[in-house]
Amino acid sequence: MRTPNDLELAKLTKRYGDTVAVNGISHLFAPASYVCLLGPSGCGKSTTLRMIAGHESVSDGNIVLEGKEISHLPPAQRGTAMMFQSYALFPHLSVRDNVAFSLKMKGVDKATRHAKANALLELVAMTHLADRMPAQLSGGQQQRVALARALITEPRVLLLDEPLSALDPFLRIRMRAELKRLQRELEITFIHVTHGQDEALALADEVVVMNNAVIEQAGPPREVWGKPRTEFVARFMGGHNVVTVDGGRYAIRSDMIRLGEGLPATATGVEYQGDRVAVTARTATDEEIVALLPEDAFFTQPIHPGDAVQLGWDARWQHPLEA
Amino acid sequence: MKKSDTLRGWALASPLALVLLAFLLLPIAMIMVVSFWQATEFAIVPAFSLENYQFLFSSPVTYKVFWATLRYALITWALTLLIGFTVAYYLAFHIRSNTAQTALFLVCTIPFLTSNIIRMISWIPFLGRNGIANQTLIGMGVIEEPLEWLLYSDFSVILAFVHLYTLFMIVPIFNTMMRIDRALIEAARDNGASGWQILANVIIPLSKPGIMIGTIFVLTLVMGDFITVRFMSGSQSANVGRLISNDIALLQYPSASATSVVLLVTVLLIIGALMRFVNIRKEL
Numbered sequence: 001m002r003t004p005n006d007l008e009l010a011k012l013t014k015r016y017g018d019t020v021a022v023n024g025i026s027h028l029f030a031p032a033s034y035v036c037l038l039g040p041s042g043c044g045k046s047t048t049l050r051m052i053a054g055h056e057s058v059s060d061g062n063i064v065l066e067g068k069e070i071s072h073l074p075p076a077q078r079g080t081a082m083m084f085q086s087y088a089l090f091p092h093l094s095v096r097d098n099v100a101f102s103l104k105m106k107g108v109d110k111a112t113r114h115a116k117a118n119a120l121l122e123l124v125a126m127t128h129l130a131d132r133m134p135a136q137l138s139g140g141q142q143q144r145v146a147l148a149r150a151l152i153t154e155p156r157v158l159l160l161d162e163p164l165s166a167l168d169p170f171l172r173i174r175m176r177a178e179l180k181r182l183q184r185e186l187e188i189t190f191i192h193v194t195h196g197q198d199e200a201l202a203l204a205d206e207v208v209v210m211n212n213a214v215i216e217q218a219g220p221p222r223e224v225w226g227k228p229r230t231e232f233v234a235r236f237m238g239g240h241n242v243v244t245v246d247g248g249r250y251a252i253r254s255d256m257i258r259l260g261e262g263l264p265a266t267a268t269g270v271e272y273q274g275d276r277v278a279v280t281a282r283t284a285t286d287e288e289i290v291a292l293l294p295e296d297a298f299f300t301q302p303i304h305p306g307d308a309v310q311l312g313w314d315a316r317w318q319h320p321l322e323a
Numbered sequence: 324m325k326k327s328d329t330l331r332g333w334a335l336a337s338p339l340a341l342v343l344l345a346f347l348l349l350p351i352a353m354i355m356v357v358s359f360w361q362a363t364e365f366a367i368v369p370a371f372s373l374e375n376y377q378f379l380f381s382s383p384v385t386y387k388v389f390w391a392t393l394r395y396a397l398i399t400w401a402l403t404l405l406i407g408f409t410v411a412y413y414l415a416f417h418i419r420s421n422t423a424q425t426a427l428f429l430v431c432t433i434p435f436l437t438s439n440i441i442r443m444i445s446w447i448p449f450l451g452r453n454g455i456a457n458q459t460l461i462g463m464g465v466i467e468e469p470l471e472w473l474l475y476s477d478f479s480v481i482l483a484f485v486h487l488y489t490l491f492m493i494v495p496i497f498n499t500m501m502r503i504d505r506a507l508i509e510a511a512r513d514n515g516a517s518g519w520q521i522l523a524n525v526i527i528p529l530s531k532p533g534i535m536i537g538t539i540f541v542l543t544l545v546m547g548d549f550i551t552v553r554f555m556s557g558s559q560s561a562n563v564g565r566l567i568s569n570d571i572a573l574l575q576y577p578s579a580s581a582t583s584v585v586l587l588v589t590v591l592l593i594i595g596a597l598m599r600f601v602n603i604r605k606e607l
Contacts, residue, residue: 076516
């Protein structure tokens with residue numbers, strides 16, 4: 001399903017001397033979708049984003065947006081806009097002038113650019129603080145301004161580099177709902193780099209998991225979480241146990257493991273998590289398995305570390321992994 | 324408890340306060356007092372008289388010399404700013420490796436291991452009538468007669484000032500530039516700013532405190548100088564410092580004090596005006 005306004009990476013590579021930061025990745029981003037680039041630090045996700053933005057040169061490969069090769073264009077001519085991790089607001093300019101910056105660079109007159117900036121500030125609900133300086137804003141407010149400044153260039157792809165990492169947990173959840181709302185309203189592609197799988201699952205239409213400079217797995221969040229392709233994805237996305245059964249490697253959802261009949265093991269830890277309880281057990285083959293049990297079920301038959309338990313699961317939850 | 328805290332506060336502040344009092348405020352107060360005394364050819368009379376100031380403000384020489392001093396300061400300021408900003412910009416934004424940055428920065432400071440006067444005097448054999456500069460130019464056939472204005476001229480005075488004081492511009496500007504978040508430059512580029520637009524809209528505004536500190540250094544150093552002007556102009560040019568030093572040589576302390584007070588007030592007014600433009604406090 002190719003439409004004219006999609007973004008495609010083809011054999012995209014970034015080398016720093018002998019080290020390869022991004023190793024020939026190819027991917028087609030669906031138009032107007034919310035994509036999360038997910039992976040541990042150093043996996044190449046930020047470098048990929050910065051190459052799309054044009055802040056990092058491309059060693060090899062192509063970036064195509066709307067059928068146009070953009071990897072050699074300067075950042076502002078690509079049809080992308082970037083929101084920086086630190087927000088990078090100009091400390092000497094007011095909120096309104098920060099948002100209007102790109103228009104000023106184009107030589108748009110003051111009245112027009114301020115009118116446009118006001119419209120964008122309204123979109124992110126920051127009109128009342130338009131005359132403040134960035135240092136007088138909270139983290140969440142700064143982020144809204146950074147968002148407005150990126151969106152004023154009318155990008156077809158908005159690139160967000162760990163946009164929520166500087167916020168406290170409550171604000172993070174509120175801002176991510178807002179990001180999602182904006183993406184839906186603007187109908188453009190958001191590419192959001194994060195190392196938090198919960199963030200990716202909550203936001204993304206498509207999750208792209210990266211590790212060691214390559215894409216490990218890409219797909220809708222339900223698919224990536226529920227059917228991890230490799231052991232790395234299963235462990236990184238969380239909520240899975242990786243076990244060896246009959247010589248093959250399988251991922252089994254922790255919440256689908258039941259205590260009762262099955263594999264004998266010894267409980268090594270019990271962790272209360274509010275709505276449920278995580279029981280860690282060690283099997284005879286020295287594999288660690290975590291079972292997530294509903295809170296009320298656990299406390300009718302509590303288990304203590306050191307107790308012998310038996311772990312069982314339905315065969316349909318035994319998901320095979322590629323080596 | 325409260326009382327001893329107050330006491331401790333005063334005790335902690337007192338050493339610096341005493342040093343400033345003894346070595347800054349008292350001497351200035353002394354100069355102020357002496358500036359109102361009277362002097363004859365052979366005696367200094369403690370009195371309260373405005374005649375030193377009356378003479379100073381009525382003499383056309385004063386205005387001429389103050390103007391000359393200000394002119395030196397302005398030209399030196401413009402040149403040191405241009406060179407200092409360029410060097411600082413190059414060091415801060417074009418040198419990528421930290422080691423190279425530190426090394427080049429040290430290179431900038433090496434000339435300052437020798438004394439000001441020696442560095443100044445070493446221009447003299449270079450710029451003189453039969454100096455290296457003139458001989459080279461004649462040898463290359465660029466000129467036929469030696470250039471007279473190379474030495475003992477405003478040119479040589481300003482050359483020496485620029486040579487002596489550019490570092491005072493480089494250091495504070497480099498310092499503020501190093502504090503500019505590099506993401507701001509990427510953000511500006513992301514917003515379509517060209518290299519010159521980034522310079523004008525991001526780097527210069529954010530370097531202003533450094534520029535201001537450098538400006539204050541250079542202005543006060545040049546305004547207060549007398550030795551450079553004397554050596555490099557071959558005693559042919561005057562500035563306020565030389566006016567004061569001549570008075571002192573003639574034991575005319577009251578007149579020298581009055582001139583000093585006027586110079587001090589002038590410099591303070593200039594700095595006060597500059598401070599209104601830029602808030603440097605957050606940089607200190």
